[in-house]
Amino acid sequence: MDFKNTRYCFTVCLLLLMLSCKVSKTEKTASVDYVDKVYPLLDTENSRWFYFSSASRPFGMVNLSPDTQIDGAWGSGYRYNTDTIKGFSHVHAWQMAGLSIMPVTAETDDDQIFTDFYSKFDHQTEEIHPGYHKLFLDRFKIEAELTSTTRVGFHKYNYQNATSQALLFNLNTALGPCDNAEGSFVLDNEREISGSFIMTPTSRRPKPLITYFKVLFNKPVSSIKKDESTGNYLVNFKEESGELMAKVGISYTSPENANLNIQAELDHWNFDSVVQESRDQWNKMLGKIRLEGGTKKEQNRFYTDLWHALQGRRIISDYNGNYPDKTGDKFRIGKLPVGEDGMPLFNHYNSDSFWGAQWTINTLWGLVYPEVMKEFTMSLMQYYKDGGYIPRGPSGGNYTHVMTGASSTPFIVSAIQKGLISEDLDEIYQALKLNHMPGGIMAKAGYEHETSIGGGLDYYLDKGYVPYPLPVPEDEYGIHKDGSSMTLEYAYQDYTLAQLAKKLGKREDYNYFTERSKKYKNVFNQNVGWMSPRKVDGSYSNDFDPYQYENGFVEANAAQATWFVPHDLEGLSVLMGGKKEAIFKLNNQFKEAKKLGFTSGTSHDAELHPEYSRIPINYGNQPSIETAFVFTKLGNPELTQYWSRKIVNTVFSDLSPSRGYNGDEDQGLMGSLAVLMKIGLFQMNGGTEEDPAYQIGSPIFDKITIDLNSDFYEGKELSIISTNNSKENVYVEKAEFNDLKLDSFEIKHSDLIKGGALKLQMTGSENEK
Incomplete structure (x- = not known):
């Protein structure tokens, strides 16, 4: 036996093992998920409109999350003890609120959906961490997932046993600290819409604010119906199977900039990658300590x-x-x-x-x-x-x-x-x-x-x-x-x-x-x-x-x-x-x-x-x-x-x-x-x-x-x-x-x-x- 070569091989293997252990330890340290240490539900029984966030980035223009209470700056937004979802809105900010969307199942001739669209949910089916929110809408049998970039909300809806897929855009509604009014949109093509609404003045924010939005869908629109009573819109889709996804960009300056925000921050449809990017960004910020x-x-x-x-x-x-x-x-x-x-x-x-x-x-x-x-x-x-x-x-x-x-x-x-x-x-x-x-x-x-x-x-x-x-x-x-x-x-x-x-x-x-x-x-x-x-x-x-x-x-x-x-x-x-x-x-x-x-x-x-x-x-x-x-x-x-x-x-x-x-x-x-x-x-x-x-x-x-x-x-x-x-x-x-x-x-x-x-x-x- 060649003891010299054996000893050499043993030394090399030992060094490789040590390096492997060292890399493993480094990877373990680097891969700490501080995001998973966050408890987003803290104090949500007492929260106010801008308190709770889930599908958002640090200081993001969009902070997309479910709303269980929608009227008033206090006692609104995501309130833990309310078991009913009233929409997913994109802006929860100081004296600002806007763009509430609700996935529903409804026929185009069903006008009742414009005033009767709330759904029960159960916290047991929820998953929440910084940058992501998932829950199940019991009434419509829809699994909803939300994430975002800094300026774009990203929605994914899995309609289970549905005969129709639709999104209700509540552009004219009471929402947190202010009303949304004069909301409307147009169909740009069969997969895109753009529009605007006004965040009405409050006693604290004395001037109205026009908010523009652009929405891209992953499947074609079959019809759009406007309810004359509420002024809100129901968007129906041609394909009844498969996940419905929507990218929603907002801007306070123009619809063109709302679209630019989407093109610059979210030029793909890979939902999971956005969730991971958000997790990475939060981990980086939280991991500073x-x-x-x-x-x-x-x-x-x-x-x-x-x-x-x-x-x-x-x-x-x-x-x-x-x-x-x-x-x-x-x-x-x-x-x-x-x-x-x-x-x-x-x-x-x-x-x-x-x-x-x-x-x-x-x-x-x-x-x-x-x-x-x-x-x-x-x-x-x-x-x-x-x-x-x-x-x-x-x-x-x-x-x-x-x-x-x-x-x-x-x-x-x-x-x-x-x-x-x-x-x-x-x-x-x-x-x-x-x-x-x-x-x-x-x-x-x-x-x-x-x-x-x-x-x-x-x-x-x-x-x-x-x-x-x-x-x-x-x-x-x-x-x-x-x-x-x-x-x-x-x-x-x-x-x-x-x-x-x-x-x-x-x-x-x-x-x-x-x-x-x-x-x-x-x-x-x-x-x-x-x-x-x-x-x-x-x-x-x-x-x-x-x-x-x-x-x-x-x-x-x-x-x-x-x-x-x-x-x-x-x-x-x-x-x-x-x-x-x-x-x-x-x-x-x-x-x-x-x-x-x-x-x-x-x-x-x-x-x-x-x-x-x-x-x-x-x-x-x-x-x-x-x-x-x-x-x-x-x-x-x-x-x-x-x-x-x-x-x-x-x-x-x-x-x-x-x-x-x-x-x-x-x-x-x-x-x-x-x-x-x-x-x-x-x-x-x-x-x-x-x-x-x-x-x-x-x-x-x-x-x-x-x-x-x-x-x-x-x-x-x-x-x-x-x-x-x-x-x-x-x-x-x-x-x-x-x-x-x-x-x-x-x-x-x-x-x-x-x-x-x-x-x-x-x-x-x-x-x-």
Whole structure:
């Protein structure tokens, strides 16, 4: 025997085996399906129109999904406890809804189908994951499958034992927050139709929006019938066997662009490949954060939270960069700037308010998805170039004036301070400054479309606070006219603008807005120790109740809102008698809030409940979601670590249709908050100061690895490693970054983005705080 050759062959085989094992391990890591960790049904018993998505891409123009309730912005869309499908619609967005289609079996002379087309379904036959939804329509014996690209809905229907195949186009109908009206279409050829309808105005989106669509079918149309009573259309098909498929492109600019969106994004009929492409895209986005440790349920809930942080706000621009501009008196088709390749440099977006974003998407997007934060900043600036000022919540190219203040300022300043935006800073500053001056958006109360007095800015500048109630006529305009909350918001937002003025060397403006940022002190009532509603004559109410909901505070009570001074918590503590007294006060609030589970019930409407509304800290809505990290800023990080863990375990750990965010999720804000609390990073100032700081909390996982975007950041990845972590060991005994001990429980953005390892030594305590 040739031992030399035998030994050689053995060595080669061993090496091949080792390589095989290594590749296998790599493939296993690379093929993790984060999509399968998402639980789409979370909180769907309490969801609102834009909350639920299934067959959609991240921020997709189309977010196709079934509707079980169709009337009203609240209690509509996909509601888990309603067992009836009323259509599959393509747009579930802030103040926008449209293009509802229902597969049916009906003869061409059956007019009843236009008003009687609902079908029961059973959750047992459903399959849902990001980018895909399948269910069975019991009445018509149709298996329905939905997926999409960014701008195109893709339908597949399997008609079982059917004598006819038909699609009902409900172009004229109540749908979520608005009616669809004046809908019609034409048959372009036997396999294509095109048409339009109007999303009628709402009290929030004051202008109508024409929506265009193009539909391609995989089989020829035999007939089309219009119902004169409803104005809707029934499309029948020649072939009664085989799957019926439809590609539905939408556009807010033209039918030609609706068709272009199809040609650019979906030029084939391979349904399964689109499902896989969607899965791949979601896996890539969700896989930016990888977890080790924790239970299966904890990991599933984490990726469900992360999924919510990447949707809700929707693209409104076409593939070629055209978009609807309704910021002026007349509608115009805008065109986004393009790069050398002729493609748009960014997408244009529809969005609910950035109210509360300083403690949520500012931090998550800024660290993990900087490309998204940059796009949204550029989109907000496009509104400024078109309409003259930056919105705080645009819808369909409209200004909506949703909520209060200049909530876009902290978002944009944070993007600049993190280095995501570096060009045209002076223009951006001037645009932001405009919103903080008389006539700007800060002067408008919620949904105040015709005037600029309901926001009380003139009082803020003259008296140093916004009164509550506002006197007539100011009190007659807009909603959310809660003066003390406005004062607190304006002061913080002025601080953030001052930081940008400082960065740009605008010393006079820096001093001016810094001085304005101190006006929060003018609504602190020393006699009661709380922020309080203050009358126009300067007096405070004699029967003040810190737990009375919306008594001078927007969607909050005084106890919750008192801590809304993220830029000067030390100054707030001085008003309270010192840090020790402030910590004692807040800790007692948390003890009381714990009795009610830290939220005002389990849904947004429960905040009005006479008992639930009196909770001193509410993690079901934005005004007090920063409070657990106040302790760190006041020198007691142990309480931050203790209470943040309690909140995660109590508020953000459910995995069922009945609970999830226990209030108002608001397009990813609460999902983002949950993610940040679970990875143990937070930014009290929303990342708006020079070289923004992250406060360290109490991560719930053993290891969290964040991929850093190399287009923006120097490092490759950031790891957060928690040694000796458990449900009992919630305290950070020692913190090191890249093997250097940290002197405090804060770390700078400039350090984190270099990558490396944040190592936390965890420990426990038997003493309840």
